[in-house]
Amino acid sequence: MNYKTIEKKWQEYWQKNKTFVAKDDHTLKPYYILVEFPYPSGNGLHVGHVRSYTAQDAIARMKRMQGYNVLYPMGWDAFGAPAEQYAIKNHIHPKDAVKENISNFKKQMQTLGFSFDWSREFLTTDPDYYKWTQWQFIQFYKHNMAYKDTVPVNWCPTCKTVLSNEDAAGGVCERCKSKVVQKEKSQWMLKMSEYAEDLLTGLEDTNFADKVKLGQINWIGKSLGAEINFQVDGFNESFTVFTTRCDTLFGATYCVLAPEHQLVAKITSDTQKEEVEKYIADCTLKNELERTELNKEKTGVFLGSYAINPATNKKIPIYISDYVLSKYGTGAIMAVPAHDERDFEFAKKYNIPIIQVLKKENEKETELEHAYTEDGIHINSDFLNGLNKEEAINKTLAWLEEQKIGTKKVNYKMRDWIFSRQRFWGEPIPMIYCEKCGWNPMDEKDLPLLLPDVAEYLPTDNGESPLAKITDWVNTTCPICGGSAKRETDTMPNWAGSSWYFLRFMDPHNDESFASMDAMQYWQKVNWYNGGMEHTARHLLYARFWVQMLYNFGLVPKKEMIWTRVSHGMVLGSNNEKMSKSKGNVINPDDIVSEFGADTLRVYELFMGDYEQDAAWSTDSLKGCKRFIERIEKLGLKLNDKSGYTNEISIHKTIKKVTNDLVSLKYNTAVAALMILLNEFEKYPDGITKDDYLLILTLLNPIAPHITEELNEIYHLGAPLCETTWPIFDDSKCLDEEITIGVQVNGKLRASITSKKDEEKAILEKLALAEENVQKHISGKEIVKTIIIPNKIVNIVVK
RNA sequence: GCCCAAGUGGCGGAAUAGGUAGACGCACAGGACUUAAAAUCCUGCGAGUGUAAUAACUCGUGCCGGUUCAAGUCCGGCCUUGGGCACCA
Numbered sequence: 001m002n003y004k005t006i007e008k009k010w011q012e013y014w015q016k017n018k019t020f021v022a023k024d025d026h027t028l029k030p031y032y033i034l035v036e037f038p039y040p041s042g043n044g045l046h047v048g049h050v051r052s053y054t055a056q057d058a059i060a061r062m063k064r065m066q067g068y069n070v071l072y073p074m075g076w077d078a079f080g081a082p083a084e085q086y087a088i089k090n091h092i093h094p095k096d097a098v099k100e101n102i103s104n105f106k107k108q109m110q111t112l113g114f115s116f117d118w119s120r121e122f123l124t125t126d127p128d129y130y131k132w133t134q135w136q137f138i139q140f141y142k143h144n145m146a147y148k149d150t151v152p153v154n155w156c157p158t159c160k161t162v163l164s165n166e167d168a169a170g171g172v173c174e175r176c177k178s179k180v181v182q183k184e185k186s187q188w189m190l191k192m193s194e195y196a197e198d199l200l201t202g203l204e205d206t207n208f209a210d211k212v213k214l215g216q217i218n219w220i221g222k223s224l225g226a227e228i229n230f231q232v233d234g235f236n237e238s239f240t241v242f243t244t245r246c247d248t249l250f251g252a253t254y255c256v257l258a259p260e261h262q263l264v265a266k267i268t269s270d271t272q273k274e275e276v277e278k279y280i281a282d283c284t285l286k287n288e289l290e291r292t293e294l295n296k297e298k299t300g301v302f303l304g305s306y307a308i309n310p311a312t313n314k315k316i317p318i319y320i321s322d323y324v325l326s327k328y329g330t331g332a333i334m335a336v337p338a339h340d341e342r343d344f345e346f347a348k349k350y351n352i353p354i355i356q357v358l359k360k361e362n363e364k365e366t367e368l369e370h371a372y373t374e375d376g377i378h379i380n381s382d383f384l385n386g387l388n389k390e391e392a393i394n395k396t397l398a399w400l401e402e403q404k405i406g407t408k409k410v411n412y413k414m415r416d417w418i419f420s421r422q423r424f425w426g427e428p429i430p431m432i433y434c435e436k437c438g439w440n441p442m443d444e445k446d447l448p449l450l451l452p453d454v455a456e457y458l459p460t461d462n463g464e465s466p467l468a469k470i471t472d473w474v475n476t477t478c479p480i481c482g483g484s485a486k487r488e489t490d491t492m493p494n495w496a497g498s499s500w501y502f503l504r505f506m507d508p509h510n511d512e513s514f515a516s517m518d519a520m521q522y523w524q525k526v527n528w529y530n531g532g533m534e535h536t537a538r539h540l541l542y543a544r545f546w547v548q549m550l551y552n553f554g555l556v557p558k559k560e561m562i563w564t565r566v567s568h569g570m571v572l573g574s575n576n577e578k579m580s581k582s583k584g585n586v587i588n589p590d591d592i593v594s595e596f597g598a599d600t601l602r603v604y605e606l607f608m609g610d611y612e613q614d615a616a617w618s619t620d621s622l623k624g625c626k627r628f629i630e631r632i633e634k635l636g637l638k639l640n641d642k643s644g645y646t647n648e649i650s651i652h653k654t655i656k657k658v659t660n661d662l663v664s665l666k667y668n669t670a671v672a673a674l675m676i677l678l679n680e681f682e683k684y685p686d687g688i689t690k691d692d693y694l695l696i697l698t699l700l701n702p703i704a705p706h707i708t709e710e711l712n713e714i715y716h717l718g719a720p721l722c723e724t725t726w727p728i729f730d731d732s733k734c735l736d737e738e739i740t741i742g743v744q745v746n747g748k749l750r751a752s753i754t755s756k757k758d759e760e761k762a763i764l765e766k767l768a769l770a771e772e773n774v775q776k777h778i779s780g781k782e783i784v785k786t787i788i789i790p791n792k793i794v795n796i797v798v799k
Numbered sequence: 800g801c802c803c804a805a806g807u808g809g810c811g812g813a814a815u816a817g818g819u820a821g822a823c824g825c826a827c828a829g830g831a832c833u834u835a836a837a838a839u840c841c842u843g844c845g846a847g848u849g850u851a852a853u854a855a856c857u858c859g860u861g862c863c864g865g866u867u868c869a870a871g872u873c874c875g876g877c878c879u880u881g882g883g884c885a886c887c888a
Contacts, residue, residue, distance in 0.1 A: 742819030
């Protein structure tokens with residue numbers, strides 16, 4: 001059979017009949033399946049894309065046959081640095097580079113027969129789309145969720161450009177290898193930290209996999225603790241520290257402020273002034289990567305002043321050190337060297353006293369090389385002595401509040417979202433700066449703010465966005481006073497467009513709003529969202545934050561609009577390494593489709609292993625899947641003229657297995673179940689009935705849609721499968737009439753017996769005891785008890 | 800360092816309200832068909848003891864221990880690999 005011809009034939013059929021176009025009929029049951037829309041790189045579709053698109057496609061096709069109105073859309077995340085780089089290198093406009101890549105991707109997707117609703121396709125770079133991304137930013141600004149702040153960025157002094165954290169990995173510029181420095185820049189920020197708690201509790205309204213939820217939880221990084229006030233001795237000043245272990249206050253023997261802490265200058269003694277200033281200057285030269293480098297020896301400088309430990313009333317020295325981060329907590333800590341590895345290291349180096357305040361039972365006195373335990377019973381702690389960790393924390397909190405020197409405090413690691421990029425190829429931020437009126441959003445009716453259609457997208461020398469050079473574009477009028485003003489020249493990050501695209505798919509052609517409330521209320525939410533594990537933390541968090549803001553402004557119907565999130569394992573090269581050109585282990589799906597057919601590739605990608613685990617490519621295994629398809633084809637030659645099912649139980653068992661497996665990510669066992677059924681069909685002495693054949697073709701259709709449609713047509717089994725309904729299983733017909741179970745003596749298998757299903761215990765016992773080998777093992781022994789679980793096992797315990 | 804996931808034949812992997820470990824596929828071996836090869840079909844395939852061949856038996860799901868009539872599955876303690884976060888107080 002010529003696969004190319006039949007694949008093309010059915011792909012055209014589906015297109016012509018709009019088989020996969022989601023209906024606008026809101027009386028139908030909705031089902032929304034989403035795969036992460038790809039970044040259209042020049043490399044084309046990866047076999048890893050094929051794996052997840054096929055998996056979701058199988059669900060989509062099954063759900064349609066089950067009567068759902070399925071939305072399975074596709075689009076393009078087309079802004080971003082790679083397209084910009086490619087364009088610079090090849091002297092073409094990024095939009096043209098993107099266009100070429102997309103047409104390649106789309107062609108590849110179509111040859112694989114994915115049932116995407118192409119009528120809803122869009123690019124994040126379409127002005128019709130990014131108009132709404134900009135509009136939403138303005139809403140964020142109006143609701144006080146967007147603000148400008150000065151933050152350090154990675155700056156390459158040689159390339160004179162701002163680098164992303166990825167491009168600055170290891171503290172060196174990826175391109176020219178020169179040292180990256182920190183440069184202060186005023187950037188647009190979104191107040192994501194304000195949503196930390198909501199993003200945490202919102203997880204309860206989702207069905208994300210536990211590991212996905214955990215990724216979100218870890219990123220948000222909630223910690224419960226206390227803020228404690230420390231007076232500076234001899235100054236009318238105090239500072240606040242954040243700690244999760246206020247119970248160890250009696251062991252606090254020094255304090256550390258971040259070098260940027262605003263109190264540093266005020267409380268530094270004259271004798272220490274020079275050294276402190278030098279240390280601070282050194283710190284500003286270093287970038288964040290260097291400062292947070294692993295295993296770096298702790299450094300710091302004594303300020304020459306002391307704080308009062310409020311528990312002991314003793315004077316303890318104040319240091320500055322870069323191991324304290326200015327952005328977390330209060331930028332100041334109390335150090336408990338006896339029970340914190342970092343504080344311990346620092347105290348050793350600077351000969352600061354170490355006071356143990358926690359003790360484990362049976363702890364031996366040894367020379368201190370490491371900090372003591374972080375848990376145990378309190379000692380040397382006055383009113384906390386004898387208490388465990390939890391009791392002591394509660395008691396300390398009460399004491400702090402009573403003394404009015406501290407309070408309970410929740411802290412989050414998650415920071416605000418830096419939203420500006422000094423790039424050309426992104427959504428322009430629709431803000432205008434006027435000398436008189438300050439920053440204001442442009443008039444919404446003037447949206448979209450288009451990227452200028454010029455070839456001026458090379459990086460500038462001073463780190464400004466390339467847009468800054470296009471003066472015609474930059475110069476505008478103030479929306480408030482009408483005077484001359486300038487546009488913001490930074491663009492949005494790549495994450496922006498992908499934070500709400502799933503809403504646009506619900507109503508992609510709307511030009512009155514980003515999506516109508518009506519459409520969003522109908523589709524409700526993404527039922528299944530599939531993507532790589534690498535996006536489960538940040539992308540998902542940004543998207544949820546975005547939706548929560550829209551919800552709070554009354555613009556979307558639900559606070560969480562993604563229900564289930566699943567993530568797939570990677571497809572590795574046959575050598576078990578990540579596919580890459582340099583390793584020469586890349587498999588191009590086009591080659592596989594043209595040599596083996598799309599259906600074979602689809603079956604293989606689902607059969608290759610546990611969907612959530614990585615799997616190495618094996619062309620041999622692929623050939624096995626081709627054999628499977630060919631045997632399905634040959635099965636047609638065994639058709640007899642009978643009707644009904646030859647073996648009802650096998651049929652119902654298989655329907656159940658495939659139906660359940662497809663929605664629980666067990667694609668490999670769904671395929672295996674079909675192989676088992678095929679093996680059985682091939683053994684029938686009188687051939688198979690039309691109903692048998694139609695059934696196996698229907699169950700295989702979501703996975704291998706082309707060949708099954710073709711065989712269905714050739715053998716006149718009925719209407720095209722995509723227009724028929726999914727079979728329903730009867731649970732009472734899923735268990736064989738005859739069941740073989742094991743018989744154990746003292747837990748060791750000694751025989752197996754066959755009986756009818758749900759047989760009475762007494763009969764099973766009789767059958768078991770009748771076995772010769774069982775008799776052999778129990779003879780001369782006393783039967784203590786007999787365990788009989790019908791349909792499972794018989795175990796005779798003897799002594 | 801912390802958090803998470805996973806360790807099962809030559810290989811990818813099945814099997815968890817605890818109940819016959821190794822489904823299904825690949826590779827391999829033997830046979831059929833063929834002048835021959837490929838393709839296809841049939842048979843075998845965890846390790847070992849044993850037998851003419853059966854039968855039967857022992858061991859076996861990373862390691863050590865435990866709970867149980869029964870453990871790949873549950874509990875305690877390790878080891879290894881992969882992934883994520885990383886001086887977050």
